[in-house]
Amino acid sequence: MTTEADRIHRLVEKAAALPDVRREVEANHDDNRWWPTSITDTRMRMLAAGWSTRVSYRMIDAYASVVAAAEALGFDTLTAATDDELTALVAPIGLPTARVYYLRSLAELVRRWDKDAVDPTTEGMNADDLIATFAEQVHGASFKVAQCAVLYARGYHCGIIPVDSGMVTRLAPVLGITPPSGPVAHEDLRHRLEAAVRSRPDDFRALADLYDHDVTIPADTAPTWWVHLVLIYFKRLYLNGPSPRLCTRRPACHNVIDCAHIRH
DSSP states (O other): OOOHHHHHHHHHHHHHTOHHHHHHHHHHSSSOSSSOTTOOOHHHHHHHHHHTTTOOGGGHHHHHHHHHHHHHHOHHHHHHSOHHHHHHHHGGGSOHHHHHHHHHHHHHHHHHHHHTTOOTTSTTOOHHHHHHHHHHHSTTOHHHHHHHHHHHHHOTTSSOOOOOHHIIIIIHHHTTOOOOSSTHHHHHHHHHHHHHHHHSHHHHHHHHHHTTOOOOOOTTSOOHHHHHHHHHHHIIIIITTTOTTBOTTTTTSSOOBSOGGGGO
């Protein structure tokens, strides 16, 4: 009997074998262009994760410049800035009002966490609880942004697989998964993907070696970050269109792309 973990593994295998997916994964795995390792302040990482939402891939240079300018100022200086100053800072990536509100409410959450001695990077802190709190208390966060913020705060290999809206609406059907309706769908799909990787970590890790992905996966962690990137770039390159190479009979057809079905 084919399990959900089997279907996820099979899709990751097909996606990892694609040269264009591999290029994107290799470019973003060890030092992600959206969430660079050069940022070390946990607060700035959570800010950058939130500001990356609703920024298209073609705007990544503008986003990187905004984040670099924000980091140069520092989180405390940013929170002390006026709304007009912040609006000017984030203008190149749009949605200035939403991004200013995000910073203000993030600063409030950080102050509460400091008061309660909560450090999101502490080993053993429950990721589900952190994500739920973040989604509830940070303006404009929702589950999909909260997942990204907590992952970036804790580090790429912390075990979280962020799920964006396209993964819910486009990737899940390819996997034969029907998430619940509403924002909780992001958490449901995240849990399913994470469970699959945790159940077969060596099998997923072997795929990175099999298809010669030039990435560094820590030996003592499940390859959740690698799987996230494989799936997110497969979604972007093959499902957003969708690609004419994609079989419309997934998950019944295991070939995913370039199968006999698309030639009829």
